[in-house]
Amino acid sequence: DAKTTQPPSMDCAEGRAANLPCNHSTISGNEYVYWYRQIHSQGPQYIIHGLKNNETNEMASLIITEDRKSSTLILPHATLRDTAVYYCIVSSGTYKYIFGTGTRLKVLA
């Protein structure tokens, strides 16, 4: 499974869009991009995933570049409750996720 690179931390003003980048330059053709977030002392919460097309659900949007080497998670109107560590993972989905250290997003009032 491919590895990912994310910035260690980001700040975002409450009510603004939070754009979290992820690089996955070694992604292979059958690997999906998954995003999770983890609030302190809780289990990771699934947000969204995609293969090559942009995806949107009630929580977020996922934009994957055409060459699939990077992606961006967009939280359209960040709230204080969105403060968490966000993990980007690429996996063929068979079994293994490789977690990095993620991006610590802080939403500021």
Next chain:
Amino acid sequence: DGGITQSPKYLFRKEGQNVTLSCEQNLNHDAMYWYRQDPGQGLRLIYYSQIVNDFQKGDIAEGYSVSREKKESFPLTVTSAQKNPTAFYLCASRWQGTNQPQHFGDGTRLSIL
């Protein structure tokens, strides 16, 4: 409500003791996973099981054991051979389709007395 239940939330162990962490899911998921998380780090895979009565080692299986006798249950035993067991343990499960995401429980925090 469907979900993944881990118990207990906090667990204390004396040196030299084995301890078993419970993970139960009522989502009818096929595959189940155990991860370990140390402070400030990402999750690391300990064991996983894709079907009942079958399981495979992950990246850090030494000092741990599992069983998968029922589809809904995947208990993890931390043995005395695990030299540094203090950590946050997370259980996950998923359907077996190739792109299905894993869903996680709320974890068990294990500490050594």
